[in-house]
Amino acid sequence: MDIEELYALLNMERRTKSLQRFPEKEIKQYLSRLRAIQRKLLMSEEEWKRRRRVEEELEMAENYVRDIIKFRARKVANCAIFASLVSMSPLVSCTKDMTDGEREIFLNLCEHLRMIYKKLVSEEVQKNDKH
Numbered sequence: 001m002d003i004e005e006l007y008a009l010l011n012m013e014r015r016t017k018s019l020q021r022f023p024e025k026e027i028k029q030y031l032s033r034l035r036a037i038q039r040k041l042l043m044s045e046e047e048w049k050r051r052r053r054v055e056e057e058l059e060m061a062e063n064y065v066r067d068i069i070k071f072r073a074r075k076v077a078n079c080a081i082f083a084s085l086v087s088m089s090p091l092v093s094c095t096k097d098m099t100d101g102e103r104e105i106f107l108n109l110c111e112h113l114r115m116i117y118k119k120l121v122s123e124e125v126q127k128n129d130k131h
Helices: 002-017 024-040 046-086 100-130
Strands: none
Touching: 002 046, 002 100, 024 046
16 A cells, blocks of 8 residues: 555545445555654654654655545445445445445444334324324
8 A cells, every 4th residue: 555545545535425345454554654753753853854854754644545435434424324224234235345344333323224214104194194
């Protein structure tokens, strides 16, 4: 994983409606590697320039990851809303490229949305029965 691959993943998440494969382990390793380099570099003038480049890349990478997570969160929420509205099984194809954490959020959202929809429908039925 490098900054270009991370940027490509960000663009894919931005341009597509479906979730892309999220190389969670590779991203964590890349960020850890940058942080380790940053810590090891001394403050001599030569190393200072390299350290600054590493810090800039690390900041950019962290921003990309944050943006990717935001795009993915919207997609997970939209998928849960759709799955709940049409009474689909929570294990729809959109869960294929979800991380374990995203899948847990998706399943919890589906459960809560179904409860809310069920309550709304029963209230509407009760309202209509009174008329």
